[in-house]
Amino acid sequence: MSRDNDIAVDIQNVTKMYGGFAALKGVSLDIRDNEFFTLLGPSGCGKTTLLRAIAGFEEVSSGAIILYGQNIADLLPNERPVNTVFQQYALFPHMNVTQNVMFGLLRLGQDKATAKNRVGEVLELVQLSDFADRMPGQLSGGQQQRVALARALAPSPKVLLLDEPLSALDLKLRQAVRLELQQIQHQTGITFIFVTHDQEEALTMSDRIAVIEAGQVQQIGSAREIYEAPKNKFVADFIGETNLLEVNVTDLDTGRGSCILPGGVQITCPAAEGAHSGPGHLSVRPERIAITALSKGLIQGTATRHIYLGTDLHVEVSLVNGGHVTVRMQNSTQIKIPEVGQSVGLEFEPDSARLLVD
Ligand SMILES: Nc1ncnc2c1ncn2[C@@H]1O[C@H](COP(=O)(O)OP(=O)(O)O)[C@@H](O)[C@H]1O
Numbered sequence: 285m286s287r288d289n290d291i292a293v294d295i296q297n298v299t300k301m302y303g304g305f306a307a308l309k310g311v312s313l314d315i316r317d318n319e320f321f322t323l324l325g326p327s328g329c330g331k332t333t334l335l336r337a338i339a340g341f342e343e344v345s346s347g348a349i350i351l352y353g354q355n356i357a358d359l360l361p362n363e364r365p366v367n368t369v370f371q372q373y374a375l376f377p378h379m380n381v382t383q384n385v386m387f388g389l390l391r392l393g394q395d396k397a398t399a400k401n402r403v404g405e406v407l408e409l410v411q412l413s414d415f416a417d418r419m420p421g422q423l424s425g426g427q428q429q430r431v432a433l434a435r436a437l438a439p440s441p442k443v444l445l446l447d448e449p450l451s452a453l454d455l456k457l458r459q460a461v462r463l464e465l466q467q468i469q470h471q472t473g474i475t476f477i478f479v480t481h482d483q484e485e486a487l488t489m490s491d492r493i494a495v496i497e498a499g500q501v502q503q504i505g506s507a508r509e510i511y512e513a514p515k516n517k518f519v520a521d522f523i524g525e526t527n528l529l530e531v532n533v534t535d536l537d538t539g540r541g542s543c544i545l546p547g548g549v550q551i552t553c554p555a556a557e558g559a560h561s562g563p564g565h566l567s568v569r570p571e572r573i574a575i576t577a578l579s580k581g582l583i584q585g586t587a588t589r590h591i592y593l594g595t596d597l598h599v600e601v602s603l604v605n606g607g608h609v610t611v612r613m614q615n616s617t618q619i620k621i622p623e624v625g626q627s628v629g630l631e632f633e634p635d636s637a638r639l640l641v642d
């Protein structure tokens with residue numbers, strides 16, 4: 285467990301009201317020093333509101349935000365050890381790259397020689413040294429984004445807030461910039477708080493992720509913890525894809541439970557804390573289910589559709605109880621794909637399934 289002086293940002297029971305609407309509802313989070321921390325959730329869940337509160341742009345309605353031991357509310361804007369990269373990373377179009385990055389440093393009162401030195405350092409960090417004299421209009425979207433990043437890194441903030449900084453870039457570029465961002469975080473040791481609605485982005489970059497829904501934190505953990513052990517239906521469904529089987533939970537013990545699957549077979553499997561007995565949901569990831577002979581399956585159904593994804597193939601199976609299951613298979617030369625209309629059995633390791641809190 286981290287000690288108090290390892291905490292960069294301590295968010296304590298923060299609520300933010302806009303009139304009668306609560307955009308944040310009692311959010312508590314500890315973000316560690318030197319961590320790549322991601323706030324992940326659908327559009328409108330309160331991510332930008334929380335970032336703005338951390339930056340001190342937005343007053344919270346109740347609760348507190350402590351940055352390295354100091355309440356953000358007590359700090360003047362220029363005393364806050366925070367900087368932000370926005371989704372719309374508006375560069376000054378009439379200034380070249382160097383001038384764009386230097387602007388903030390001069391405004392902070394740095395002399396020109398010191399500022400110029402620092403600009404050189406951060407342009408090297410974001411691999412734009414060769415573009416120092418270019419105008420923004422002569423740069424690609426990805427390069428412009430890196431100028432915005434350099435500009436935010438230049439004053440050496442302790443915490444860098446990144447609000448969906450990659451959303452304007454196309455997929456290939458986004459994937460490349462993800463790795464660069466992670467590297468820059470490691471090299472600088474600056475605490476990154478990264479906001480995204482893209483689960484893949486969150487999974488690939490973050491030390492830890494907070495999954496947020498409608499102004500509330502649903503779960504905090506590493507990518508693996510959140511993917512492998514989602515707490516509830518929202519998290520299981522939002523992070524990756526999952527099958528949610530309607531089951532009847534008969535027994536619960538610490539961390540495990542028994543349930544009856546559609547069709548009547550009983551299994552014992554891991555259970556989320558807070559799962560309750562009676563009707564509930566079992567999450568099984570598509571890659572953890574296999575198609576087998578009808579008589580060998582834990583559940584039975586009919587193949588209804590194939591979806592070709594290149595590296596993988598999805599087979600959709602409809603169950604007798606009206607539910608659907610997606611099975612993900614690797615597109616190897618050996619796979620045997622059931623015909624549409626064929627009755628099939630479905631099998632999985634009970635330990636790779638999970639009873640959820642509804
Ligand atoms: N200034 C504002 N006045 C009223 N409602 C707002 C304001 N800013 C944000 N909201 C509302 O708060 C909710 C969260 O917004 P936001 O933090 O921007 O979400 P996200 O960044 O996760 O998409 C949304 O429902 C949004 O409409």
Ligand SMILES: [Mg+2]
Pocket residue numbers: 331332333
């Ligand atoms: Mg937003």
